[in-house]
Amino acid sequence: MAITIYGIRNCDTMKKARAWLDGHGVAFAFHDYKVGGIDRACLERWVEEHGWETVLNRAGTTFRALPDAEKQGLDAAKAIALMLAQPAMIKRPLLDLGRGRTIVGFKPEIYEAALAKG
Secondary structure: OOOEEEEOOOOHHHHHHHHHHHHOOOOOEEEEHHHHOOOHHHHHHHHHHHOHHHHEOOOOHHHHOOOHHHHOOOOHHHHHHHHHHOHHHEOOOEEEEEOOEEEEOOOHHHHHHHHHOO
8 A cells, every 4th residue: 555644844743643654664655745746636636535624724824824815715726726825734744545545634543543444
């Protein structure tokens, strides 16, 4: 199973998630948004699976720094456009387990359950 973890290298939650994967012997590829960006197709899949409200990190400093006008009237299309323009607004980490299964955020018990299923 090809696993990819998406995020930003220096994010504390990303560090915890990568350490958890390493500690459990889970092989994975790391995709850094700041280096590789993100493509529309990925974002659209994630938004379809989880909803834009889950994928868009509204608690982060990047989103909070937006002018109020850009935060108004959010919907899936506008959220995807914001995340494409500034990938730091994507909730981290996003773990792609392959076969259309992804996990948004990091909770050890959720990773454990998902990876036990293979």
